[in-house]
Amino acid sequence: MLLQVRNLEVSFLQQGIEAPIVKEIDLSLEPGQTLALIGESGAGKTVTALAIMGLLSPLKTRIRGLICFEGIEISSLNSKDMAKIRGNKIGYIPQNSTSSLNPALPVGMQIIEGLLFHRKMSFAAARELCISLLEAIGVVRAEQFFSAYPHQLSGGMRQRALIAMALAMKPSLLIADELTSALDVTVQAEVLTILKRAQDSRELGILLITHDLAVAAQIAETVAIYYAGRIVEGGLLKRVFSSPRHPYTQLLLENTWRLEKPEAKGTHGTTRIIRASSPANGIEGCSFAPSCGLVVSKCLEAVPPFVPMGLEHGVACWQALSMKGDRNGE
């Protein structure tokens, strides 16, 4: 098991009050596999990723729960030991390629920084490695690229620089946050291919954060659907996508499907508006209830637990549970 997250809860401290952002997060990822975290912005995906890397400021946040990486419990490591794992074993590709590069340093320097520091490599060796890596991910004129400054590069090139930065350390886990959302469709495909190739060549586990179901479908084996700071449905991507149990997942898939096949529009009738998920809306019970078309009285009373639904598939929904119960009763 590469990464295991058990009952993770992250709260932000605001004037001494803890405001929970994500709750009861359980994730697991095998080496060489891809786990996609799917959800709208604000659902808590990025916070989960930052919590795994220990990048949330301890002054502003409280983290509870267990995070194990390669069998080590990293959630209780001190910042110095954590810094050795971060970057070295866990690579991170941030969402915003424009602002995530330091404008005052050449990109090459930023890429090999980790090698120089964690691996104690010589500059020449690190440069060599970096240039071959850049060529592998499709950068032409890699030498020139190495000494270029961020403002000289286009968006796609900056994204590649960030990918190279994460891959240069040969991490065993790669966290890619909205990797493709800012890119053109063609570049998107290229970038995904680069990741796939990197994954195949060594046992790289990828934690992919996205709101794009199509991207997830292309690359991920397992998936976790986030809504309002909780995982509402998760499991093998094939199962979740082929037989979604949670109304939110159904809605997401419906919408995607309808976008791809416009002629099917009529069959689904009205479009429902999903209220933006907010983790601290103070409602007891299921946070999707206000937008859900299948509310039963229980939905407003208690938060549904995440319950396995057959093999490699689980859901947190009273409706789905009752249907399961009915089926068991038959």
Add this chain to the structure above:
Amino acid sequence: MEPITKTFTQSYFRSLFLPLPNANSRQGSFFPNRPAVLGLWLLAVVIIIVFLGPMVSNQMPDQVDLSRTNQAPSQEYWFGTDQLGRDLFTRVCYGARLSLFVALSTAVIVSFIGVVYGGFAGYMGGWTDEVLMRVLEIIASVPFLIYAILLMTVLGPGVNSLLVALAAVYWMPMARVVRGQFINLKEEGFVIAARVLGLSRWRIILGHIVPNALGVIIVYGTLVIPEAIFAEALLSYIGLGVSSPQSSLGSLVGDGLGSIRLYPWQLFFPALFIILLVLSLNLIGEGLREYCDPRFFRQGGNGE
């Protein structure tokens, strides 16, 4: 540049890493800004002392009495007396009034010149703007103290020369700021509408642009006041500012420095008043700037 990718949550996360506590609560309101309120109180106290003090002390500022020279502070002479036996408290009060008068007048003159010059450049734009701004750039690259000293040497000491010299120095930043404001406001809808209505140029400038630029003009005018007090004190100290029998805080400090060995209070009291005055004005000016120019203070993480 990236309005689409930059979501609220993103900047929210960003602000987690190093948010400025209280930054948001302070932004956009003058009174919750505690330093500015402190500044207002300080200024009020200083002004009350300076204007009502001499009535209570019952001394004249330039009444020479050689029988009571260089006395230490006492119940009769609160701040002691100077080498000519003049009551230092009264002199400090009158000196502070003069300093305040010079600084305030400078701020007013500077605002006027700045609005005329900067406003003209900004409103006309194009070639006129280019020439006026180049001229300004050339004058501004002369070190300002040297410029002021030069003017004072020629004009001779006195309050009027001081006003000329200080205005000659401080109008430049004001003109730049006003020009920027005019250029922005010129493109605003209500100005274009006024132009379409066929209002005369002066009517548009005085009726539509100046009122909207007034906030910024007042802020920068306020910021000029402590600087002018500083500069006036410095020039008076060198011997180029006000001349005897008039006294300003600067000349009093200059006199005090001469006899610091034996009568240190002759330095301390005028010095204290300069510091209090400048400190309070600085605090108020900064508060006003934060209030009127949120861009300057927007470090909270949202926005460019």
Add this chain to the structure above:
Amino acid sequence: MLRLAFFLLRRLVTCILAMLFVVTLTFFMMKALPGGPFSKEKKLPPTVMANIEEKYRLNDPIFKQYSDYLWRIAKLDLGPSFRYPGSSVNDIIKRSFPVSAALGAIAVFVALTLGVTTGLVAGLRPCQMADRILVFVSAIGFSVPSFVLAGMLQHFFSFRFNLLPAALWGSPQHAVMPVIVLAALPTAVISRLVRIQVMEVMQQDYIIMAKAKGLPSWRLILFHVMPNALQPVITYLGPLIAAVFTGSFVVEHIFAIPGLGKYFVTSIHNRDYTLIMGVTIFYSGFLMAMNLMVDLIYALLNPQVRYPGWEE
């Protein structure tokens, strides 16, 4: 590169024009003065007066005088001093400016190191104890005129407790108080500037990225925070140098340091007009040259100026 050259050329032309402005201003202002430079000695017989006027060419037509003057300045000759017969303004500058330059350089260095470190400490941990103390101290620093500070220091350190020499120049102890006085305000300005910049930079995404690379904090600060946060400090270097050197007029006068500033203030008291003119021109030229140098440094250190983009 072309853009950079154009930028520097424009600055250079501006400086030359500004110099011309200063020289012209000094010349015509001195000419317009009521009473010539020798009006103090009213007892001089007319023949002597005529001799002097002849010697200093005060009888030539004004434009002749002006063009002569310009030509002399262009040859870097600032002329004789009225009050120090036998020594030219150039001599005086040569003799006294090294002292001012040494004092100024130390003060600039102190202000930079102290301002940057305190600003960095405060900016990395805003609104904590160190930060609050710093904000408070710098607010006071903004409000104390240099000559007041100088007087206070003299009073306490020299006359009260006898720790430091009250005046003159020579040993390191002599430099302590003048340097403190000169560096105080610039330190407050720099520290505030750096603090705001560091807070701003610490919120940037590339800092999160650098942390995600597992870099130790010294490397983070040295390579990622400082290069970005300190760029505005470089633009402040010009005003800083100007503030320190013009500030030294008063400081040298108070501490009786035999630098150019002391001569300048004395020449104002003495109405030694050629010296006033000469020193004014010299200081203007010196400070403008410094500004040009700072512009060049800024351009060279800023990659966005140095390398314009290939794409976009």
